[in-house]
């Protein structure tokens with residue numbers, strides 16, 4: 001199986017999740033590409049496409065949105081895809097922040113919708129949690145990657 005992981009990251013937390021996915025898929029051929037270096041040529045021949053971004057205002061980063069917009073129509077036909085994001089958990093926040101996070105949502109769903117529009121079959125869309133804006137990742141999130149990735153093997 002060939003997997004391509006395309007990710008963005010500002011403070012490094014989403015990059016850590018992407019790296020853990022690559023490591024968990026080590027028995028396979030895996031390319032891990034930061035979104036600024038990604039293009040559709042690099043996705044060609046992939047059996048599994050994983051795309052992840054930090055959540056900014058309920059959406060992916062501008063660079064990721066730009067990448068998703070530029071994917072030509074139907075080019076992901078027949079490709080299995082999974083999406084992920086990092087974001088702040090609702091649990092433990094005050095009522096106002098809880099409401100804001102609920103209304104805005106998380107980036108993984110936005111990415112999944114965008115990839116589906118280009119023809120991909122979406123297997124999963126997942127949020128991995130950070131404790132604050134700059135991280136760190138919540139305890140156990142890197143371990144959670146292990147079981148998340150197993151589903152695709």
Ligand SMILES: Cc1cc2nc3c(=O)[nH]c(=O)nc-3n(C[C@H](O)[C@H](O)[C@H](O)COP(=O)(O)O)c2cc1C
Pocket residue numbers: 008009010011012013014015054055056057058059086087088089101104105130132133134135
């Ligand atoms: C401009 C900005 C907007 C953000 N908006 C949200 C949001 O809407 N929901 C959320 O859960 N986290 C939000 N966050 C927190 C980010 O999700 C967090 O910075 C990110 O998960 C860290 O990933 P990174 O280290 O890969 O950049 C925001 C952070 C920034 C900087």
